[in-house]
Amino acid sequence: DAGVTQSPTHLIKTRGQQVTLRCSPISGHKSVSWYQQVLGQGPQFIFQYYEKEERGRGNFPDRFSARQFPNYSSELNVNALLLGDSALYLCASSTRLWATEKLFFGSGTQLSVL
Amino acid sequence: KNEVEQSPQNLTAQEGEFITINCSYSVGISALHWLQQHPGGGIVSLFMLSSGKKKHGRLIATINIQEKHSSLHITASHPRDSAVYICAVSYGNEKLTFGTGTRLTIIP
Numbered sequence: 001d002a003g004v005t006q007s008p009t010h011l012i013k014t015r016g017q018q019v020t021l022r023c024s025p026i027s028g029h030k031s032v033s034w035y036q037q038v039l040g041q042g043p044q045f046i047f048q049y050y051e052k053e054e055r056g057r058g059n060f061p062d063r064f065s066a067r068q069f070p071n072y073s074s075e076l077n078v079n080a081l082l083l084g085d086s087a088l089y090l091c092a093s094s095t096r097l098w099a100t101e102k103l104f105f106g107s108g109t110q111l112s113v114l
Numbered sequence: 115k116n117e118v119e120q121s122p123q124n125l126t127a128q129e130g131e132f133i134t135i136n137c138s139y140s141v142g143i144s145a146l147h148w149l150q151q152h153p154g155g156g157i158v159s160l161f162m163l164s165s166g167k168k169k170h171g172r173l174i175a176t177i178n179i180q181e182k183h184s185s186l187h188i189t190a191s192h193p194r195d196s197a198v199y200i201c202a203v204s205y206g207n208e209k210l211t212f213g214t215g216t217r218l219t220i221i222p
Contacts, residue, residue, distance in 0.1 A: 033210070037155070042118075042200055042212035056209050088155045103147065103210075105157035 002026070004093050006106035013081050014114050021076040021109045025093030029104070031055075032074040034066060035090040037108075043090055049074055050097040078111075086113045117141075120201050120213035128221055133188040135216045137201030140182065147210065148175050148186050149200040157200070160186070193220045 005024045013019050025032050031050045035043035048056035049068035068074045072093075078085055088108045094101040119138045127133055137146070148160040161168050161175040163184075168175050172191075177184040188195055201213040 035210075035212075040214075042202075042214045043157075043210075044212070045209045048209070058209065090155070090157060092157075102159050102162050103149075104159065105149075108155040108157075110155065 004091060004104050004106035006089075006091050006109050008109060009107065010110045010112075012112045012114060015081055015083060017081050017113075018077065018079045019081060019111060021078075021089050021091075021111070023074045023076070023091030023093075023106060025072050025074070025091075026104055029093035029095055030072055031094045031097055031101075032068055032072065033092050033094075033103075034074070034076050035092070036060070037088040037090060039087070046076070046089075048097075055097060081113045083113050086111060117205075117211050118201055118203055118213040120199075120216050122216060123214070124217045124219075126219045126221065127191055129192060131191050131220075133191050133195070133218065133220075135186045135199050135201075135218070137184045137186070137213055138182060139184075139203050139211075141205065142179075142182075143203045143205055145204045146177055146184050147202040147204075148184075149202060151198040151200060151215070153197075160199075188218075191220045193222050196220050 007022045033048040034046040037043040045058040047066045052068045063079045066076045090108045091106045092103040117140045121136045145164045150158045172189045174187040198215040200215045202210045
């Protein structure tokens with residue numbers, strides 16, 4: 001079975017641009033969560049979606065948005081990119097909503113903002 | 115102030131040594147995760163626990179709810195264990211709060 005897949009793996013953008021990152025969960029997983037990991041730090045929670053509804057949001061500005069599709073795949077959008085948005089963006093999926101389930105992570109999208 | 119504290123931040127050991135990584139958190143949790151991150155970014159979930167102890171191969175994870183503390187142990191460490199180990203906790207909702215990680219290097 002395929003694991004969690006993320007695309008693209010690497011991305012270079014300039015300040016002010018917009019970016020869309022994609023995540024396909026493991027088949028049968030209905031929960032997708034997004035995390036931002038700045039170099040040298042632990043991941044920070046951005047969003048969680050379950051059954052196509054937003055169920056949690058971290059302390060990120062409104063420039064960050066996401067959605068989940070009927071097939072449970074998800075997109076993370078970031079508008080008006082800033083240099084500080086440069087990070088590894090990780091997606092994780094699980095079978096149920098609560099963070100008391102084992103998480104399966106993708107390999108991440110490395111975003112560089114110049 | 116990070117609500118999840120890990121120690122040590124960096125650890126270098128010889129192959130075969132017994133390794134302990136610690137994680138402390140500030141208030142009651144519903145679950146604690148131990149994660150492994152290799153260079154390149156991919157994260158693998160090692161354990162999810164809410165009480166007691168779990169073992170998988172050479173890895174052992176324990177949690178003490180009263181002391182708000184968890185440890186990850188690696189027996190007979192091997193160079194392939196070299197990675198960043200991250201503790202993450204759930205405070206009863208959907209959100210995970212992560213520690214900053216422990217960078218482990220095992221020297222042959």
